[in-house]
Amino acid sequence: MPGSNSPVTNVNSNDIRCNVGGTRGVSGKCAVKAGSIVTVEMHAQPGDRKCGSEAIGGAHYGPVNVYLSQVSDASSADGSTPWYKIFADSWSAKGSVGDADNWGTNDLNSCCGKMDVPIPADTPDGDYLLRAEVIALHTASSAGGAHVTGGSAKAAALPAGVKLPGAFKSSDPGIQINIHSKVSNYVNPGPAVIASGTTKQAGSGCSAGCAKTCAVGSGPVGTAIGSAPKPTSGAGGGQSGCAQAMYQQCGGQGYTGCTACAEGLTCKEVSAPYYSQCA
Structure with a gap:
């Protein structure tokens, strides 16, 4: 877990990769089958996983995106390798102002901070970093390590990626935006979702299976490769x-x-x- 819940506001900082201290890596890996579902969980306040609390509260509306980066060893990788986007739950129009529109963060909140993310079936075998971000229209979130297996030997070539930092500018239309007025169109920051990835319709809430595992602790339990450290609460909890x-x-x-x-x-x-x- 990130050591801080402060937003990363400098898009040119290495912290944009995996949050503050994320370049140090982790000691464990999660075994993931290509084509299966990974459920990411994000909360603004470290240690507060209560479903009664908004996961990303305080009207911090914005998109939820998930990236992969293939690395030689996910337990020590620092996130400097190229990233490609496999999932997006961004925006759809609903209200008279942007605050009242559908956002990925609303879907995250309705599902107790969880989001189901399909791993593309054509993902080549290997070690990966999986990076989940919330852009509260000024910042980003969290990351972890994964080892993907089960991809075909004839799997598609690894998608072209982007560097972090480098993929975002503070002047990007999806970052420098006033959502307190009418939003006629929203451009999700960063690269487009790859062809075999998933784009979720903002406003769909807990659809596509997450509703069954909304309660913290009721979801499926994965198997870690190695001895991952027990998560600890970061600064500034609830x-x-x-x-x-x-x-x-x-x-x-x-x-x-x-x-x-x-x-x-x-x-x-x-x-x-x-x-x-x-x-």
């Missing part, structure tokens, strides 16, 4: 009572939630009068 954590919403037009911030934080306007967050 707060007890009515106190919003860092980067959580605390005010704004139409907002009816908690307006207090955790100790040491202040509720600050980000986009007046629509949105304020704790910082």
Whole structure:
């Protein structure tokens, strides 16, 4: 798990690959069959996996994307190898302003922070990093290691990838956008999903199987290759009572939630009068 829940705002930082400290690698690998489903799980507050809490809360709307990068050894890879996108749950129009539209983060929230991601059936055998990101229209998320088996010896050639950092610019239309006004079109940042990948319709919630495993702990348990360390909570975990954590919403037009911030934080306007967050 990432050691911090602070958003990565510098798209030119190596932290954009696998979050803060992600270049150090992990000691375990997960065995994955090509063509099978991997369920990623993401939460803004480390250690808070309660289904009653929004996984990516505070009105941090945006797309959910998943990438693969083939590496020689997933337990020590630093994410500098090329990445290609295998999954996207981005945006679809719904409301009069972007805040009310369908976003990948809404689907993630409706499924207790989980998202089912099909691994393309033509994925060649080998070690991979799997990178799941939420772009809360200013940042990214988490990563892990995987070893894919079961791909045909005649599998398609490895797709062309992009470098991270390098695939995003702060001026990209899908990053520099005001979602508090009407959104007529949204361009998901980064490369397109590969031909054998999956593009999910934003607004479809827990469809495609995830509804059966929404409750934390009720999903299938994978088998790790090697001895993966026990996950630990990062800095800035959830707060007890009515106190919003860092980067959580605390005010704004139409907002009816908690307006207090955790100790040491202040509720600050980000986009007046629509949105304020704790910082």
